[in-house]
Amino acid sequence: MTRSRRATLAMLLIGLAIFSGLYSTQAILPVLVEETDMSSGAAALTVSAATGGLALFVIPASILSERFGRGRVLLASAIGAALIGVLVPFATTGWAVIVLRGLQGAVMSGAPATAMAWLAEELEPRALPRAMGIYIAGNSIGGLIGRLVPTFATEVFTWRGALWTGAAVTLVFALVAAFLLPPQQRFTPKEIHLRSELSALFQHWRDGHLAALYAVAFLAMGTFVSLYNFIGFRLIEHFGIPPVIAGFVFLLYLSGTWSSARAGGFINRFGRRATLTGSSALMVVGSLLAAGPLPVLFVGLLLFTAGFFAAHSTASGWVGARATQDRAEASSMYVFCYYLGSSIIGAATGWAFSVIPWVAYAVVLAVLSLLPTLIAANLSD
Template sequence: MMEAGLRVGERTYKRATLAMLAAGLASFNAMYSTQAMLPTLVKELGISPTASALTVSATTGMLALCIVPLSILSERFGRGRILILSALLGTLLGLALPFVAGAGSLILLRGLQGALIAGVPAVAMTWLSEEVHPKDLGRAMGTYIAGTTLGGLSGRLIPAGVLEIADWRWALGISSAVALALAIAMALLLPRQKNFHPKQISFRSELSAMAGHWRNPRLSGLFLIAFLGMGSFVSVYNFLGFRLIESFGLSEGLVGLVFLMYLAGTWSSARTGDWSDKFGRDRTMIIAALLMLAALALTAVPKLGVVLTALFLFTAAFFTIHSAASGWVGTIATTHRAEASSMYLFCYYLGSSLLGWLSGFFFAEFGWAGMLLWLAGILLGLLVLVVFLTRREAPTPGAEAA
């Protein structure tokens, strides 16, 4: 029999939300721990910017490949078990990263780390939706999402700060130790699930449900928006550091502070629902896509203040699209919603991995301006998809696709 769920004010609710905050902090710290130090890795390991980007792309790529299977396995073995094992093993592996012999070993271990840590984004929201009372679920989800944002931010700022006084191995080691401590805190705090009931799993039926979602034009459009949007977003952050160092003479530590712009995404995500209610989801997404294109173009201006302002707008616009699109998936997919959400996340992280890596070739061959043209083409495709989706939207909010 299903229990009512955890409520605000209960001791177990507080433990659950603190555990999910720690889960987000730990996993996303580990996921992006090398992004702020890509220029340093190029110099210290003697590799190209494209190869250095693989330390991020290998992680997000393997995470993308494993997020769906781990989501399916959690139906049989439990969300909490997958969550704890994933966070502990993924962050524990991080302690080995400072001792690698070269770039190849670092990329290999980062890929394995992505596979191990995939269980956190795969099941965290499902755990909350099963255990927290519906009236308090929004607040609990917000705490987890805040953890992922701040975790990604700390995964960039901690190594960048340490680089000012030590080498990249110390930077990576200290960041990994922080992530492991947070994962241990999560494992100790997370309450035992009461509303989970294991079921027999069939990969064939799960994959069939996902294939059915791809046959829905609006859902497939949202999956592609996740792929293109995240791919272009990560590409800018992967290679902007090189531009800031070469064109404006900033140090690696100062470049790391640029990732504070992620807070623009925290701000815009929290307001996307209000904007959609006031202006309509279609106008909100179209304006955000146009703003991403305009801000991308402004990063070519040879003035640091203009570049930083453009990055703020670019970040806020991307997270507006992401928040609106991810919420839209749950509205359109009236059946097999977990599978639809998993497919959205798969495309989201696959875009981060694949496009974030491919953009390196354009940056290496044609510089910042050449990469901007490549990304502008991607964002034009995203804009076309957004317009297509808004024109296909049913006249009544939340109506199911035919």
């Protein structure tokens, strides 16, 4: 196997490992509520804690990789997070689960912080687009695996057994990736100067265009996680769907795989502003339809998911095109805002879900989706 193919396959497995671990509790939130002393809001914190830990440490991990190498940080992150995932089911209280999930998210931050930089530095330009595409595919498929494996496992095991099953799959992905990933050949370590690194990071906020895109990342991801955190409760409690069948709702992520892959074509045809505005508007429509009867709800989820992934693909690519210098720092700030939104908005809407009816909750999500729509409409290509 050539070096390029080994690297591409390793990055696919890294994406599978990280994103299957990141969302391992999301699909079984109703089971956690039923089998533990956790409320629905506290159960949702098992997702928000992981994404929050990732958000807080993605920038430090990116800085450390400049000194110690992308590969070291990448593999330590993937394997370390998988091992912590094995420990999560040993927790004896709901809050212990939340703390361990926060630690798991913090450790796994090194992978999304460095994976694309590793590929950009080590692969030939001709091989890079395909490798990047496969890595991103691994992210979306990993998120799907991380939700479906524990869902199926709950039919046989308790919540602990379900999480152990998911953690075992994640650990296998990480270990095989460590075996396949070639050593770095083109990395040159540099001295880390905290002041200059922070200056490079925060200077991008002076660009109103980039600041707007960071706000879109925060709001869109927060809304997306908020809907999928609690859609299982709606399907099980209101429509009487068994938990294992309700878990199939995450297959709608495949609509996001489709839409994100075609976002580039929409941008070429309509421009970035129109594509981002239209994608965010789909999230608004999808949120409102999620308040309807079951067939309408599924249509709403389909539109919402496709809109979110197209918006994310457009906004993240726009950051790279807009930043004329310190692009790695610009992208790291985008990732930080993206996962911070997941954590903060996901936690806040957990409280909202517990005190308002589902129709009102859907309206809240629609309002949250409207904000990035309005922001995008006021940007210029």
